[in-house]
Amino acid sequence: MTPEEIENAVTAGMPRAVEDLTRLVSIPSVAFPGWPEEPVRAAAALTEELLRSAGLPEVRQVPVEGSFPAVFAEAPAPAGAPTVLLYAHYDVQPPGDAGLWRTPAFTPTLVDGCLYGRGAADDKSGLISHVLALRAFQGRFPVGVKVIVEGQEEYAGERLERFVEHNPDLVRADAIIVADTGNPAVGDPAVTTSLRGLAAFTVEVRTLEEALHSGSFGGAAPDALAALIRVLASLHDDNGDIRVPGLPKGSFLGAGPSEEDFRATAGVLDGVALPGSGSLADRLWASYSITVTGLDVPTVRDAVNAVQAVARARVTVRVPPGGDPATAADDVVEHLRRAAPWGARVEITDRVLGSGYLADTGGRARSALNRAMKRAFGRAPRDIGAGGSIPLVATFGKLFPAAEILLFGAEDEGASIHAPNERVDLEELRRTATTEALFLADYAEF
Structure with missing residues (x-):
């Protein structure tokens, strides 16, 4: 497929993808102790259905000791082509105080091009970006594809990490895309290179x-x-x-947000000072x-x-x-x-x-991602850190030191993840899925 054909296929698939995301967000898949298990298992079943719809020939739920099942899918690589592992998670944070939500947390609501609801960004947008990108190829994937979607990422622990350590061949790949981060702002492309x-x-x-x-x-x-x-x-x-x-204290080598932008994004009240010393990048990503x-x-x-x-x-x-x-x-x-x-x-x-993670920013996969993201967003990405944690990434890095791990996604700093009124910008979702699809095609040609 040409880049234009890929872009057109992703755009054509957006209405269906939004319907699928709406179905996902309506499921209160909170995998915390004390919350009902049935919705989490319903989200796993829907995840399995969506991955089948993306043209993957092998899809199944795999049990994870002490946790909810992960959903695994696979399509073999064409001769000589590399294999890419795609990661996301289908569980969500608890909604918190219902009175702070402008729309019900588990009633997905479309407002001004954004879908609101718990998990709309973190991380059901990650799952849908994978599905949307894969559907563009109609089952004829240019690379080998593996997908693993976790069921209990938000409740801190290392359950899937232990599973991966005991089953490394299941998820072994040449490059790994972790769709559980995002850009500093909508339309501002970035690749996350460090995680706390x-x-x-x-x-x-x-x-x-x-x-x-x-x-x-x-x-x-x-x-x-x-x-x-x-x-x-x-x-x-x-x-x-x-x-x-x-x-x-630590030091982050790249540029961070300005104080003005950070205050606006965080909603810091006028007259209230930011705590701590050092640059914002140091405080948020390296300390x-x-x-x-x-x-x-x-x-x-x-x-x-x-x-x-x-x-x-x-x-x-x-x-x-x-x-x-x-x-x-x-x-x-x-x-x-x-x-x-x-x-x-x-x-x-x-x-x-x-555990945290620090990425190597060189390599053929990162080069292919840079080209894909520049085409999808209109400009090249920059490196950023993330203050949040994705412990599985460190496990991937330890088990597969030769694999390139790429962290990007449809979330942004204004998405209110882990907070009331979480939302995903649907145009950002389209650009992210386009990036992923273009990357898969480009990476196959190296």
């Missing part, structure tokens, strides 16, 4: 056998909630830099960060006049490429224990880890 790793855990602070009346005991009884607040506040200094020993992502304490609505006996927080540490998530978790936990006032008891549970 992850360490997360729950910290519990306990001071009393049970809660006490604040009028009778307040002022003398040790308050677990006050202790937890002090412990968490000790993680950063007044400037917002991390105070934990052993977590140094450690620590975030409190949840609290188990009485709500304001349910507050009573009591000194609390126990309080919990979920803490997430982002680890720069080259850093060790286990060591970072140990350092943060040790700091929290030392910071606990009044001899309060500190317990750590539910610890999960994921």
Whole structure:
């Protein structure tokens, strides 16, 4: 197929792709503990159906120990052609507070060329970009194709990583496309070349056998909630830099966003300063960060006049490429224990880890991607980092050191992934699928 034929085929396939994405987003495939399993399995079944519709002759669900099934598909390579592995995931983040959504999280809604709904960008757009790109070839693929779509990426852990380590030949390829990142802005093409790793855990602070009346005991009884607040506040200094020993600042070689653009994208309120020091690229992509992502304490609505006996927080540490998530978790936990006032008891549970990744930016696959992206977007891509974590990428890099790993996708910084009002720009989805299809054709010719 010529590049023009590929572009026309992708464009012609967009209406069907939007219908498929709408079906996917309507399934609340939250693979977190406590959420129903049936929708996750329904998303796996639909993923299997979509990959079959893309012309792949072998499609099946593969069990993953301790997790939901992955969906695997394969088409053999023509003689002498390389093989490309395509990755995405069909599970999504919980929707959070329904009152913060302008449209229902699992009722896909089209507004001004964007599809809104949980998972519309992260990462059901990744799955659909693969399907749309593959459909352009009508089953006559120029390269060997393998696809693996994960079912529990969002709930941190390394379940699929262990599966891949035990089944390397299943996913072995010459190049790997990970469609779980995106561009800094719509229409601004970029390839993600670094990913931070992850360490997360729950910290519990306990001071009393049970809660006490604040009028009778307040002022003398040790308050677990006050202790937890002090412990968490000790993680950063007044400037917002991390105070934990052993977590140094890093440096990112490429350019990051301007402060003006970052403030606008993040929705930072006027007069509120950005925490930390160093460039934004350094802070976002090459350094450690620590975030409190949840609290188990009485709500304001349910507050009573009591000194609390126990309080919990979920803490997430982002680890720069080259850093060790286990060591970072140990350092943060040790700091929290030392910071606990009044001899309060500190317990750590539910610890999960994921490794970061730093890509090699040379090679024939990256060259082919640069050409494909320039044609699809009208300009060449630039290298960026990502503060988020995709632990499987590090596993791919370890198992297949000769394979080129390419990270790009239809998400963008304004897509509100992991937040209310998540959306994917449909024109960005078309450009991303066009890039992938052009890449597959170009890479076959090398």
